[in-house]
Amino acid sequence: MAVVAAAAAVGVRCSSPPLLPRKFKSSETSPFPYRNRIHASLFWGPAKRNSNNISSSSSHQQKFTFTLSSEKVITVSFVSSISDIPSTEWDACALDATGHDKFNPFLSHAFLSTLELSASAVKEKGWTPHHIVAKDEETNHILAVVPLYLKTHSYGEFVFDHSWANAYYNYGSAYYPKLQSCVPFTPVTGPRILLRDTSIKNHVFDFILSAMKDLTAKSQLSSLHVTFPSENEWHKFTQKGFLPRIGMQYHWNNRNYKSFDDFLMDMKHNKRKKIRQERKKVAAQNLIMKRLRGYEIKARHWDSFYTFYRNTTDNKWGTPHLTREFFHEMGSKMGDQVLLIVAEDGDELVAGALNLIGGDTLFGRLWGCQPQTYYPFLHFEACYYQAIEAAIELNLKTVEAGAQGEHKIERGYLPVTTYSCHYLIDEEFRKAIEDFLVRESSQVKLVIKLLRDSGPFKEGVL
Structure with missing residues (x-):
């Protein structure tokens, strides 16, 4: 694509993190020479493994108390498993935070507990659950929850900070463990501080944020990260001292279409023709496409899809974070919120794409196909x-x-723009990373503009 070449010309690669700022020359001087060394290490230091292993056992006992008035005391505490929080309480917080019309299935107790119960997001894999619960001490009502993890690596996050970890290590500091508020292995935007809709929710938000920052400092952790928060939260975190970062994803918007052909009529002629040709080529391979939900998805479908998933991770030299049990458990718990798109060749399942259904959004998550098989354009179709x-x-x-x-x-x-926020304890590193993020942000914004301006739709559609 011409626009990709244009993006490259300004120093951005669209399919990976933007290019990093220039390396400092040895002849350059600065009132902050240590910071210059940090810059060099952050972005050009050798990749080394961090062998430090800080125990997190003491941090699990932390509890913070905030007095709102003489009669209102809020406590913020941490639990080592989402199973310690009643599902009805967690889901009530999640629904209040998003609203029914924007329900986010990844924030549900069912999804997050499945990650833990299936041994997909657990301490042994570098994801120690450390979820937050805020309570009204007088009534014992839960006012907010936060998905939070103590991480010993940076995999499964989709916001890249490996070079930051290398820099810490190169200068004798430990970057891991770190605190991470996110949905594991899921780059989906949504609120991270899940607040009940009460008259004091803004105070509860501030209390939780203060507790998270205090825990980071008292536990001598390097940093606290909030990835893929809502834009509104992103602004609030930034106002409270977090470094703002932006990224980019690709979303499809429904402009009140009545059919797929209705959508195609908004596309430029050459794009519309290409899509139709690709779909015809899939149909010509005698493949049958099915969209399955809830009870229609059987155990054999999940077993096949796990094979497809492992084939994808193996071919891309990735790590199979999710276990076979995860898919079976998720399908059982989430019912009609799961949409599994499968391709059949005769009676044989040959490929699949996993989606979750939210209040107003279809979330495409994982894709895979049978090993040693290839069906042209099937990936695009599914x-x-x-x-x-x-x-x-x-x-x-x-x-x-x-x-x-x-x-x-x-x-x-x-x-579209995605967001993350980063709170770093070391001031020198913080300043160096802040300088980088300013440069990165301007590049990401430029790429988004270039790509949208040269998009596939007819003039006047957007």
């Missing part, structure tokens, strides 16, 4: 075109197709 058709049928506003992939633009998915 992940993008079937998802668009499903969103139109279900009257959903958006399809979130996950991270990376400029090829999504030609198929109607446009770049």
Whole structure:
């Protein structure tokens, strides 16, 4: 694509983190020579493993108390498993935080508990659950919860800070463990401080934020990160001393389409023709596409999909973070919120794409196919075109197709901004990273503009 070349010309690679700022020359001087060394290490230091292993056992006992008035005391405490929090209480917080119309399935107790119970996001894999619970001491009512993890690595986050960890290590400091508020392995935007809709929710937000920062400092951790928060939260975190960072994903928007052909009519002629040709080539391979929900998804489907998932991770030299049990448990707990798109060749399942259904959004998550097989254009059909058709049928506003992939633009998915926030204890490192993020932000914004300006839709559609 011409726009990709244009993006490269300004120093940005669209499918990976933007290029980093220039390396300091040895002849340069600065009133902060140590910071210059940090810069060099942050972005050009050798990749080394951090062998430090800080115990987190003491931090699990932390409890913070905040007095709102003579009669109102709020406590903020931490639990080592989401199972310690009643599902009804957790989900009430999540629903109040998003609203019913924007329900986010990844914030549900069912999804997050499945990650833990299936041994997918657990201490042994570098994800120690450390969730926050804020309570009214007088009534014992839960006012807010936060998904939080103590991390010993940076994998499964989709916001890249490996070079920051290398820099800490190169200068004798430990970057890991760190605190991370997120949904493991899931680059989906949503609130992270899940607040009940009460008259004191703004105070509770501030109390939780203060407790998180205090815990980071008292536990002698390097940093606290909040990834893929809502834009509103991102602004609040930034106002409270977090470093703001932006990224980019590709989403499809439903402009009140009645059918897939209705959507295609908004595309430029050459893009519309290409999509139709790709779909015809999939159909010509005698593949049958099915969209399965709830009880329609059987154990054999999940077993096959796990094989597909492992094939994807093996071929991309990735790590299979999710266990076989995760898929079975999630399907059982989440029912009709799960949409599994499968391709059949005769009686044989040969590929699949996993999606979750939210209040107004279809979230595309994982794709995979049978090992040693190849069906041209099947990936586009299963992940993008079937998802668009499903969103139109279900009257959903958006399809979130996950991270990376400029090829999504030609198929109607446009770049949108994503957010993260970072709180670092060391002031010298903080300043160096802040300088980098300013440069990175300007590049990401430019790429988003370039990609949107050269998008696949007819003039005047957007």
